[in-house]
Amino acid sequence: MDLNLNTGRAERRVRKIDDHQPTGAMTMNESDTILLSDDERTRCEVWTRVMGYHRPVSAFNAGKRAEHGERCYFSEQPQGAGQAHPAQAGERVAA
Structure with a gap:
Protein backbone atom coordinates (compact mmCIF):
# COMPACT_ATOMS: atom_id res chain seq x y z
CA MET A 1 0.00 0.00 0.00
CA ASP A 2 2.99 2.34 0.38
CA LEU A 3 3.64 4.90 -2.31
CA ASN A 4 7.26 5.59 -3.06
CA LEU A 5 7.16 9.30 -3.88
CA ASN A 6 10.05 11.65 -4.38
CA THR A 7 9.94 14.82 -2.31
CA GLY A 8 8.77 17.02 -5.20
CA ARG A 9 5.77 14.83 -5.95
CA ALA A 10 4.98 14.55 -2.25
CA GLU A 11 5.09 18.33 -1.82
CA ARG A 12 2.78 18.87 -4.80
CA ARG A 13 0.35 16.28 -3.42
CA VAL A 14 0.29 17.90 0.02
CA ARG A 15 -0.26 21.34 -1.52
CA LYS A 16 -3.09 19.97 -3.67
CA ILE A 17 -4.76 18.35 -0.65
CA ASP A 18 -4.23 21.49 1.45
CA ASP A 19 -5.85 23.70 -1.20
CA HIS A 20 -9.02 21.60 -1.00
CA GLN A 21 -9.26 21.64 2.80
CA PRO A 22 -11.13 24.79 3.88
CA THR A 23 -10.25 24.37 7.56
CA GLY A 24 -6.54 23.91 6.98
CA ALA A 25 -6.74 20.48 8.62
CA MET A 26 -5.46 17.46 6.78
CA THR A 27 -5.48 13.74 7.51
CA MET A 28 -3.36 11.04 5.93
CA ASN A 29 -4.09 7.34 5.62
CA GLU A 30 -2.04 4.31 4.57
CA SER A 31 -2.30 5.14 0.88
CA ASP A 32 -0.71 8.55 1.57
CA THR A 33 2.44 7.11 3.16
CA ILE A 34 5.63 8.72 1.87
CA LEU A 35 8.79 6.65 1.75
CA LEU A 36 12.13 8.42 1.59
CA SER A 37 15.27 6.93 0.13
CA ASP A 38 18.35 6.88 2.37
CA ASP A 39 19.86 9.96 0.70
CA GLU A 40 16.65 11.96 1.38
CA ARG A 41 16.64 11.25 5.11
CA THR A 42 18.10 13.53 7.75
CA ARG A 43 20.87 11.70 9.57
CA CYS A 44 20.50 11.81 13.33
CA GLU A 45 23.43 12.03 15.68
CA VAL A 46 23.83 9.00 17.96
CA TRP A 47 24.94 9.61 21.53
CA THR A 48 25.97 6.97 24.03
CA ARG A 49 27.14 6.82 27.61
CA VAL A 50 30.88 6.20 27.95
CA MET A 51 32.71 6.04 31.27
CA GLY A 52 29.92 7.85 33.10
CA TYR A 53 29.25 10.67 30.65
CA HIS A 54 27.45 11.06 27.33
CA ARG A 55 29.31 11.62 24.06
CA PRO A 56 28.36 11.58 20.37
CA VAL A 57 29.53 8.44 18.58
CA SER A 58 30.86 10.65 15.77
CA ALA A 59 33.49 12.00 18.21
CA PHE A 60 34.89 8.53 18.99
CA ASN A 61 38.35 7.48 17.85
CA ALA A 62 38.68 4.37 15.64
CA GLY A 63 39.13 2.00 18.59
CA LYS A 64 36.12 3.32 20.50
CA ARG A 65 33.99 3.14 17.32
CA ALA A 66 34.94 -0.52 16.87
CA GLU A 67 34.10 -1.20 20.51
CA HIS A 68 30.75 0.57 20.10
CA GLY A 69 29.91 -1.68 17.15
CA GLU A 76 14.49 -5.45 30.75
CA GLN A 77 10.90 -6.57 30.92
CA PRO A 78 8.98 -4.48 33.45
CA GLN A 79 7.77 -6.19 36.60
CA GLY A 80 4.03 -6.80 36.68
CA ALA A 81 1.86 -4.48 38.74
CA GLY A 82 1.86 -5.49 42.37
CA GLN A 83 4.74 -7.97 42.02
CA ALA A 84 7.65 -7.33 44.33
CA HIS A 85 11.18 -7.48 43.00
CA PRO A 86 12.95 -10.60 44.44
CA ALA A 87 15.42 -8.41 46.34
CA GLN A 88 12.54 -6.52 47.96
CA ALA A 89 10.84 -9.76 48.95
CA GLY A 90 13.92 -10.89 50.87
CA GLU A 91 15.06 -13.44 48.29
CA ARG A 92 18.69 -13.74 47.32
CA VAL A 93 19.44 -12.44 43.84
CA ALA A 94 22.43 -13.78 41.90
CA ALA A 95 24.76 -11.04 40.70
Whole structure:
Protein backbone atom coordinates (compact mmCIF):
# COMPACT_ATOMS: atom_id res chain seq x y z
CA MET A 1 0.00 0.00 0.00
CA ASP A 2 2.99 2.34 0.38
CA LEU A 3 3.64 4.90 -2.31
CA ASN A 4 7.26 5.59 -3.06
CA LEU A 5 7.16 9.30 -3.88
CA ASN A 6 10.05 11.65 -4.38
CA THR A 7 9.94 14.82 -2.31
CA GLY A 8 8.77 17.02 -5.20
CA ARG A 9 5.77 14.83 -5.95
CA ALA A 10 4.98 14.55 -2.25
CA GLU A 11 5.09 18.33 -1.82
CA ARG A 12 2.78 18.87 -4.80
CA ARG A 13 0.35 16.28 -3.42
CA VAL A 14 0.29 17.90 0.02
CA ARG A 15 -0.26 21.34 -1.52
CA LYS A 16 -3.09 19.97 -3.67
CA ILE A 17 -4.76 18.35 -0.65
CA ASP A 18 -4.23 21.49 1.45
CA ASP A 19 -5.85 23.70 -1.20
CA HIS A 20 -9.02 21.60 -1.00
CA GLN A 21 -9.26 21.64 2.80
CA PRO A 22 -11.13 24.79 3.88
CA THR A 23 -10.25 24.37 7.56
CA GLY A 24 -6.54 23.91 6.98
CA ALA A 25 -6.74 20.48 8.62
CA MET A 26 -5.46 17.46 6.78
CA THR A 27 -5.48 13.74 7.51
CA MET A 28 -3.36 11.04 5.93
CA ASN A 29 -4.09 7.34 5.62
CA GLU A 30 -2.04 4.31 4.57
CA SER A 31 -2.30 5.14 0.88
CA ASP A 32 -0.71 8.55 1.57
CA THR A 33 2.44 7.11 3.16
CA ILE A 34 5.63 8.72 1.87
CA LEU A 35 8.79 6.65 1.75
CA LEU A 36 12.13 8.42 1.59
CA SER A 37 15.27 6.93 0.13
CA ASP A 38 18.35 6.88 2.37
CA ASP A 39 19.86 9.96 0.70
CA GLU A 40 16.65 11.96 1.38
CA ARG A 41 16.64 11.25 5.11
CA THR A 42 18.10 13.53 7.75
CA ARG A 43 20.87 11.70 9.57
CA CYS A 44 20.50 11.81 13.33
CA GLU A 45 23.43 12.03 15.68
CA VAL A 46 23.83 9.00 17.96
CA TRP A 47 24.94 9.61 21.53
CA THR A 48 25.97 6.97 24.03
CA ARG A 49 27.14 6.82 27.61
CA VAL A 50 30.88 6.20 27.95
CA MET A 51 32.71 6.04 31.27
CA GLY A 52 29.92 7.85 33.10
CA TYR A 53 29.25 10.67 30.65
CA HIS A 54 27.45 11.06 27.33
CA ARG A 55 29.31 11.62 24.06
CA PRO A 56 28.36 11.58 20.37
CA VAL A 57 29.53 8.44 18.58
CA SER A 58 30.86 10.65 15.77
CA ALA A 59 33.49 12.00 18.21
CA PHE A 60 34.89 8.53 18.99
CA ASN A 61 38.35 7.48 17.85
CA ALA A 62 38.68 4.37 15.64
CA GLY A 63 39.13 2.00 18.59
CA LYS A 64 36.12 3.32 20.50
CA ARG A 65 33.99 3.14 17.32
CA ALA A 66 34.94 -0.52 16.87
CA GLU A 67 34.10 -1.20 20.51
CA HIS A 68 30.75 0.57 20.10
CA GLY A 69 29.91 -1.68 17.15
CA GLU A 70 30.59 -4.80 19.26
CA ARG A 71 28.38 -3.78 22.18
CA CYS A 72 25.43 -5.91 23.19
CA TYR A 73 22.16 -4.15 23.96
CA PHE A 74 19.37 -5.51 26.09
CA SER A 75 16.08 -4.38 27.52
CA GLU A 76 14.49 -5.45 30.75
CA GLN A 77 10.90 -6.57 30.92
CA PRO A 78 8.98 -4.48 33.45
CA GLN A 79 7.77 -6.19 36.60
CA GLY A 80 4.03 -6.80 36.68
CA ALA A 81 1.86 -4.48 38.74
CA GLY A 82 1.86 -5.49 42.37
CA GLN A 83 4.74 -7.97 42.02
CA ALA A 84 7.65 -7.33 44.33
CA HIS A 85 11.18 -7.48 43.00
CA PRO A 86 12.95 -10.60 44.44
CA ALA A 87 15.42 -8.41 46.34
CA GLN A 88 12.54 -6.52 47.96
CA ALA A 89 10.84 -9.76 48.95
CA GLY A 90 13.92 -10.89 50.87
CA GLU A 91 15.06 -13.44 48.29
CA ARG A 92 18.69 -13.74 47.32
CA VAL A 93 19.44 -12.44 43.84
CA ALA A 94 22.43 -13.78 41.90
CA ALA A 95 24.76 -11.04 40.70
